[in-house]
Amino acid sequence: MTTNSHSDIQEIIQQILKFRDERDWAQFHDARNLAMCLNVEASELLEVFLWKNPEEAKIEKIEEELADVFYAAFLLAEKYPIEKALGSNKKYDEL
Amino acid sequence: MTTNSHSDIQEIIQQILKFRDERDWAQFHDARNLAMCLNVEASELLEVFLWKNPEEAKIEKIEEELADVFYAAFLLAEKYPIEKALGSNKKYDEL
Amino acid sequence: MTTNSHSDIQEIIQQILKFRDERDWAQFHDARNLAMCLNVEASELLEVFLWKNPEEAKIEKIEEELADVFYAAFLLAEKYPIEKALGSNKKYDEL
Amino acid sequence: MTTNSHSDIQEIIQQILKFRDERDWAQFHDARNLAMCLNVEASELLEVFLWKNPEEAKIEKIEEELADVFYAAFLLAEKYPIEKALGSNKKYDEL
Numbered sequence: 001m002t003t004n005s006h007s008d009i010q011e012i013i014q015q016i017l018k019f020r021d022e023r024d025w026a027q028f029h030d031a032r033n034l035a036m037c038l039n040v041e042a043s044e045l046l047e048v049f050l051w052k053n054p055e056e057a058k059i060e061k062i063e064e065e066l067a068d069v070f071y072a073a074f075l076l077a078e079k080y081p082i083e084k085a086l087g088s089n090k091k092y093d094e095l
Numbered sequence: 096m097t098t099n100s101h102s103d104i105q106e107i108i109q110q111i112l113k114f115r116d117e118r119d120w121a122q123f124h125d126a127r128n129l130a131m132c133l134n135v136e137a138s139e140l141l142e143v144f145l146w147k148n149p150e151e152a153k154i155e156k157i158e159e160e161l162a163d164v165f166y167a168a169f170l171l172a173e174k175y176p177i178e179k180a181l182g183s184n185k186k187y188d189e190l
Numbered sequence: 191m192t193t194n195s196h197s198d199i200q201e202i203i204q205q206i207l208k209f210r211d212e213r214d215w216a217q218f219h220d221a222r223n224l225a226m227c228l229n230v231e232a233s234e235l236l237e238v239f240l241w242k243n244p245e246e247a248k249i250e251k252i253e254e255e256l257a258d259v260f261y262a263a264f265l266l267a268e269k270y271p272i273e274k275a276l277g278s279n280k281k282y283d284e285l
Numbered sequence: 286m287t288t289n290s291h292s293d294i295q296e297i298i299q300q301i302l303k304f305r306d307e308r309d310w311a312q313f314h315d316a317r318n319l320a321m322c323l324n325v326e327a328s329e330l331l332e333v334f335l336w337k338n339p340e341e342a343k344i345e346k347i348e349e350e351l352a353d354v355f356y357a358a359f360l361l362a363e364k365y366p367i368e369k370a371l372g373s374n375k376k377y378d379e380l
Contacts, residue, residue, distance in 0.1 A: 008103065008104075009103075009104060009107075012104075030149050031144070031149055031152065031157065032144045032149040032152070035137075035140050035141045035143070035144055036141065038137050038140065038141075038164065039134070039137045039138060039140075039141050042130075042133050042134045042137040043134060045130050045133065045134075046130045046131065046133075046134050048130070049126070049127040049130055054125050054126055054127040057126065057127070059175065062126065062130075062171075062175050063175045063176070066168065066171055066172065066175055069133065069168055070168060070172070073161065073164055073165060073168060076157075076161055077161065077165070080154065080157050080158045080161055081158070
């Protein structure tokens with residue numbers, strides 16, 4: 001799967017769907033399982049930082065696990081367009 | 096924050112960074128905290144499906160929580176370009 | 191719900207089951223939903239540490255969220271006795 | 286590590302601490318890392334149910350991963366006594 005130098009979300013989603021359909025995996029991809037998958041991938045990313053100082057975390061592993069998170073997130077985004085939600089005011093609870 | 100009808104990842108990242116910088120939040124956004132944030136958001140999405148049949152999950156809540164997941168994921172992607180990892184073979188462990 | 195000064199897991203489980211049955215919630219408590227619940231509670235505990243130095247995390251919140259984690263974990267333990275698994279060699283992958 | 290037929294939380298905690306101290310791992314076990322570990326273990330338990338109907342989930346794997354969740358939870362409980370929080374009213378938000 002290749003991407004343009006200017007990433008296009010719709011194009012990435014189409015390539016992920018192509019990957020999925022080549023393996024006939026759509027049958028497993030209901031929203032609940034995808035949400036579960038997203039949590040599993042997010043934890044695998046978290047694990048890269050476990051027991052370490054942040055600067056000791058392996059960059060290659062971060063990129064790998066983050067890509068898996070986006071994979072699950074984009075499969076969900078195909079079912080639930082998130083553009084309008086991304087446009088609304090973000091919550092102010094970080095502080 | 097508005098998006099084009101054809102989403103552009105770099106443009107979304109820039110808008111998220113603008114949102115972050117207007118609030119001076121970059122000081123909190125080390126990779127480990129962002130990975131923790133991503134897990135918190137992923138669980139809030141999972142919670143939309145909790146104790147329910149999948150079709151009972153509120154679509155509006157799914158979209159809202161998924162947007163929060165992308166928010167955290169894009170902040171991480173700004174630090175760790177994921178395009179090349181997205182291009183490699185996805186794992187075959189879904190079955 | 192009161193506990194002995196010497197905690198007894200079976201007694202805690204019985205009290206949690208009593209709490210559950212008074213509300214007729216067993217109908218929702220299949221293992222998958224309980225595993226999802228456990229992840230939601232674990233993330234609420236993680237959130238207590240988000241954007242903070244560890245010593246800034248509120249002890250009262252940690253205790254509260256940890257209790258919710260044990261609540262979900264004990265409901266699962268009622269279905270899947272974990273004593274023999276706790277007895278086997280723990281994994282050596284912390285370093 | 287063996288347990289009594291009547292489980293005693295304090296005894297299990299002591300055995301887990303013994304296991305930890307034999308390996309000199311306490312140096313890694315600040316509360317934030319333990320909370321992260323708990324999330325990683327909870328997701329490994331969730332993964333047992335991924336892409337499956339609940340009855341297809343392997344019981345042996347559930348027990349194994351649940352034991353790992355309790356391992357992390359008990360290490361946190363050693364720092365933050367949860368008995369009084371377990372005694373307060375549980376939240377009513379399951380329905």
